[in-house]
Amino acid sequence: MEVKAELVGNVWKVVASPGDSVEEDDVLMILESMKMEIPVTAPVPGSVKEIRVKEGDVVKEGQVVAVIE
Amino acid sequence: MSEGAPADVGGEFEEKVGELRGRRRRNLEMGGSEKIAKQHERGKLTARERIDLLFDPGTFVEFGLLAHQQSLRGNPVDPPEKTPADGVITGHGLVDGRQVWVIAYDFTVMAGSMGAVGESFKTTRVRELALRYRKPIVWLLDSAGARIQEAAGSTFAGSGQLFYDQVQMSGVIPQVAAMLGPCAAGTAYIPGLADFVPMVKGTASMSLGGARLVKAATGEDVTDHDMGGSQVHCYESGVGDNEVENDADCIAAVRRFLSYLPPSNLEPPPWQPADDPGDRNVEGLEKLVPASPRATYDVRKVVQRIVDKDSWFEIKPTWAKNLVIGLARMAGHPIGVVANQPMSKGGILDVDAADKAARFIRLCDAFNVPLVYLMDVPGFLVGSGVEKEGIIRHGAKMLYATSEATVPKVTVVMRKAYGAGYFVMCGKGYGPDLIVAWPFAEISVMGPEGAVNIIFNKVVEASDNPEATRAELVAKIRESISPYVAAAWAMIDDVIEPAETRRVIVQALEQARSKKLDRPWRKHGNIPV
Numbered sequence: 001m002e003v004k005a006e007l008v009g010n011v012w013k014v015v016a017s018p019g020d021s022v023e024e025d026d027v028l029m030i031l032e033s034m035k036m037e038i039p040v041t042a043p044v045p046g047s048v049k050e051i052r053v054k055e056g057d058v059v060k061e062g063q064v065v066a067v068i069e
Numbered sequence: 070m071s072e073g074a075p076a077d078v079g080g081e082f083e084e085k086v087g088e089l090r091g092r093r094r095r096n097l098e099m100g101g102s103e104k105i106a107k108q109h110e111r112g113k114l115t116a117r118e119r120i121d122l123l124f125d126p127g128t129f130v131e132f133g134l135l136a137h138q139q140s141l142r143g144n145p146v147d148p149p150e151k152t153p154a155d156g157v158i159t160g161h162g163l164v165d166g167r168q169v170w171v172i173a174y175d176f177t178v179m180a181g182s183m184g185a186v187g188e189s190f191k192t193t194r195v196r197e198l199a200l201r202y203r204k205p206i207v208w209l210l211d212s213a214g215a216r217i218q219e220a221a222g223s224t225f226a227g228s229g230q231l232f233y234d235q236v237q238m239s240g241v242i243p244q245v246a247a248m249l250g251p252c253a254a255g256t257a258y259i260p261g262l263a264d265f266v267p268m269v270k271g272t273a274s275m276s277l278g279g280a281r282l283v284k285a286a287t288g289e290d291v292t293d294h295d296m297g298g299s300q301v302h303c304y305e306s307g308v309g310d311n312e313v314e315n316d317a318d319c320i321a322a323v324r325r326f327l328s329y330l331p332p333s334n335l336e337p338p339p340w341q342p343a344d345d346p347g348d349r350n351v352e353g354l355e356k357l358v359p360a361s362p363r364a365t366y367d368v369r370k371v372v373q374r375i376v377d378k379d380s381w382f383e384i385k386p387t388w389a390k391n392l393v394i395g396l397a398r399m400a401g402h403p404i405g406v407v408a409n410q411p412m413s414k415g416g417i418l419d420v421d422a423a424d425k426a427a428r429f430i431r432l433c434d435a436f437n438v439p440l441v442y443l444m445d446v447p448g449f450l451v452g453s454g455v456e457k458e459g460i461i462r463h464g465a466k467m468l469y470a471t472s473e474a475t476v477p478k479v480t481v482v483m484r485k486a487y488g489a490g491y492f493v494m495c496g497k498g499y500g501p502d503l504i505v506a507w508p509f510a511e512i513s514v515m516g517p518e519g520a521v522n523i524i525f526n527k528v529v530e531a532s533d534n535p536e537a538t539r540a541e542l543v544a545k546i547r548e549s550i551s552p553y554v555a556a557a558w559a560m561i562d563d564v565i566e567p568a569e570t571r572r573v574i575v576q577a578l579e580q581a582r583s584k585k586l587d588r589p590w591r592k593h594g595n596i597p598v
Contacts, residue, residue, distance in 0.1 A: 007414050008452055034447040035516040036415025037363045061454060 001044055003066040005059040009033030014055055016066070020048045028066050031059065042068055096134050096153035100177025108177050113250060113272055114316040116158045116175040119209050122320040123171060124162030131160040133191040138184050141219055152178055156216075157187035159195045161204070164327050167339075170199035174212035176250055181212035183256065185219045188231070196234045203333035205243040207323055208259050211250030214279060235262040240435035243330045247323050248309065249316055251293055253279030260308060264432055265384070267322040268299035268309040275302065275309075307388045307421060325382055329396040329403040330436050338403040338438050345378045347400035347575035354567040360509045362485050362516070365411040368393055368443065371483070372406055375399075375443075375571050381406075384429065389421035390414075394429040396438070400575045405433035408443035409494065411484075418449045418490055420463040426493070427466035427596075430474055439477035439578050442501075446490030447516065465597040467493040472500070473594065477581030479574050482506035482552065482561070487515055497560050502584065503577035505563045506552035507570075512561075513550035517543045 012032035016022060022042040029051070031038045042048075050067040059065055099105060099115055108115055114122070120129055138152035146152075156178035161170045172192045174181035199206040220228065238244055239262065246252075246263035252275040260266040260275055268275075276283075276297035283289050283296065295301075302309030313319045331338045351374050358366055373381050376397035383395035390413035395406050407426055409416035433440050449455075449464050471478075471493055480494065480501040491512060495501050506512065513520065521529065521542045532538035555561045565573050 007417070007419075007450065008454060034415055034417050034450065035363060035518050036411065036417065036447050037365060038415045039365065 001046070001068045002064045003028060003040060003043060003068060005031060005040065005061060005063050005065050007031075007033055007038070007061050009038060009059060011053045011055050011057045011059060011065070012037060014051060014053070016042075016048045016051065018048050018051060022046065022048060022068065029053070040065060044068055092135055095150055096137075099153055099175050100179075104177035111272060112315065113176070113211065113269075115177060116173040116181075116209060116211070119247075119249065119316060119320055120158060120162070120171060120173055122317060123207065123209070123323065124164060124169070125166065129160055129162040129171075131158065132194060133159050136186050136191055138179075138219075139186050141185055141224070142222070144218070147179075152184070154178070155184045155187040155191065156181055156212075157183070157191055159191045161195075161198075164205075164324055167327075167332060168202065168204045169327065170195050170204055170206045171209065172206070173209035174250075176211040176213075179213075179216060181250070182214065182216035183212060183220075184216045188228070192231065193234075196231065196238070199242055200234070200238055203242055203335060205245065205327055205330070205332060206238065207245045207247065207327075208263070209247050209249055209320075210252045210256070210259060210273075210275075212252060212256060214252075214254035214256055232258050232262060235259070239264075240334055240431075242333050243327060243436065245323050245326060247319050248273035248275060248299075249319055251275075251279070253293065253297075254282065257297075265323070265326045266302075266309050267311045267313050267319050267326075268303055269316060269319050270299050270312050270314055273309075274298045303385075303387050305388070307385065307425065309388075310385050311383075312387060326384075326396070329382065329398070329438065334435055334437065336437070338436065340403075341398065341401050343377045343380075343398060343401035348572040350568040351375055351571050352568065354570075358483065358567070360484075362509075362511055365415060367412045368408045368410045368416070368445065372397070372408055372443065375574065376404070376406070377401065385425055389419075389425040391416055392418065392422035392426055394425060399441075399571070399578060402578060403438050404578065405429060405438045405440050406443065407440060407494065409446040409490075411445055414450075415447055416445055416485075417447050418464065418467070418493065419455060420458045420460055423449075423460075423463040423467040423493070427470040430467070430470035434470070434474035434476050437476055439479070439581070440474060440495070441574055442478065442480045442495040444480060444482045444486050444491070444494040445484040446487060446494055447485050448488035448490040462597045464489065464493065469594070469596045471495050473596075474500075475584070475586040475588070477502050477578055477584050479577045479581075480504040481565075481570055481574070482510040482512060483567075484510060485516070486510060486512040488513075500586075502581035503573070504561050505565045505573055506555070506561050507567050508552065508564055510552040510564075511547070511550045512552060512555050513546075517546040517550065520546050 009031040012030045014029045016028040026042045027039045029040045046068040049069040053065045136155045137149040138146045140146045158173040244263040245265045246260035248268040257275040274293040274297040280293045299312040303312040380398040393408040393410045478501045529535045552564045
């Protein structure tokens with residue numbers, strides 16, 4: 001399942017790594033937008049298949065930032 | 070046998086009464102046992118079962134039970150027993166002891182389609198009387214739409230007055246459209262104009278054109294559910310308010326919604342005794358709200374601790390989640406809450422959040438429900454994306470609604486109050502009856518980081534250690550945006566401990582109870598839509 005950024009911003013911290021197993025609502029990474037820390041969370045439990053961004057990247061709204069299996 | 074009476078009078082009397090009983094019994098059976106079983110198989114209750122849940126026991130008074138389909142232009146019609154009540158059940162009853170009118174489409178009769186008798190006489194009568202007595206109206210929607218065999222032809226020219234009536238009712242009596250099944254074609258404007266629209270997951274749908282019409286008109290292959298189920302309207306479009314699991318939950322939501330509103334705009338909202346002291350300290354906020362303005366939390370937990378215990382009823386919880394709205398009570402009096410939600414998109418305001426807030430603020434203002442603004446807003450989202458979406462036009466709705474509202478308004482600046490976000494969340498210039506801030510509030514045209522980037526850009530660039538210089542400047546600006554500066558100017562009324570929030574709001578609502586604001590006469594304003 002693809003995880004998308006809900007708004008435009010910078011990737012501030014990447015918390016999860018490929019292979020991690022995650023529960024629903026676990027934080028995968030934190031975006032920074034409008035000076036707020038905006039967590040991106042796992043929509044479903046599973047394992048992290050891909051993290052498609054790195055810290056400092058600019059992401060757009062709706063951009064796929066991670067994939068959960 | 071009484072003296073002088075003809076011998077057969079008792080028999081004829083009984084016979085006539087017996088006929089009435091038979092007619093009533095037949096129509097109370099709706100579309101018959103097979104259709105009722107099918108309705109239940111779909112997970113739906115019948116229109117009469119829903120009415121029983123809506124009203125206090127034994128209080129439903131039915132109008133037009135004996136109606137049935139009539140011939141238009143000499144067209145053949147089904148026999149009366151095929152169209153009991155013409156497929157729509159109408160009348161009034163009590164909800165928590167207060168009169169409410171109902172229009173319930175009966176899917177077991179010709180798929181709840183809207184026939185000439187039902188539309189032109191039965192539902193028209195309900196709308197007229199609800200407005201005449203200034204009482205709320207509830208639609209229980211489960212209808213295939215217009216009954217095409219009756220509606221085809223240019224006599225269509227005489228139809229459509231229901232929406233005109235709804236607009237006249239708007240802001241005069243509360244209107245609820247409970248979505249319990251399909252609601253296709255033009256009738257989708259009933260929820261479109263209503264004040265509250267709960268939708269049952271899986272069975273309810275609404276769309277301007279039903280699936281078959283869409284296929285014919287555009288070629289698109291889509292089901293009614295995929296096009297207009299709660300997964301669309303309660304999550305994406307914002308036309309639906311609250312997604313509920315089943316019919317019983319839906320009716321319970323209707324009753325709950327009505328419990329906060331007066332019967333009409335002429336009356337105050339209903340007070341209920343509360344067993345939660347108005348001067349209670351709000352405990353545990355230090356564990357909920359991070360003092361760092363960048364960190365997020367769930368503002369709904371804050372709301373629930375501030376308002377009367379168990380009184381919080383969130384509206385539109387699954388759409389535009391970055392702004393939270395809902396009805397609640399404080400010291401037993403209904404209030405409307407508008408709160409930024411840092412947990413979703415950082416609480417930033419975008420086009421949907423502004424729409425959501427504006428419509429809710431107008432609902433509360435129309436029905437005399439005071440507003441409580443809980444502010445923690447990093448501002449409106451900026452950038453090319455939102456400009457294309459018309460953020461200025463949408464944001465202006467929220468400005469408009471907050472300015473226009475004459476009900477008591479109380480503003481609590483919890484943390485951030487940045488830019489136009491401060492204005493639309495009822496800042497000083499927007500007529501709050503009380504505006505207070507928590508000690509770590511930040512009130513500013515923008516956050517300190519943004520201010521440094523713009524004002525001291527050159528100073529930072531020229532520095533040998535730009536990051537240290539930047540941090541120093543940010544700290545300096547952070548001091549200047551503390552609430553004590555605004556309090557020193559008396560631009561805000563007080564700085565309060567977070568634990569005092571409930572008592573302060575209750576007192577402010579009491580202070581403003583007699584509020585009456587007169588505005589210059591006008592036909593109506595021109596809200597940006």
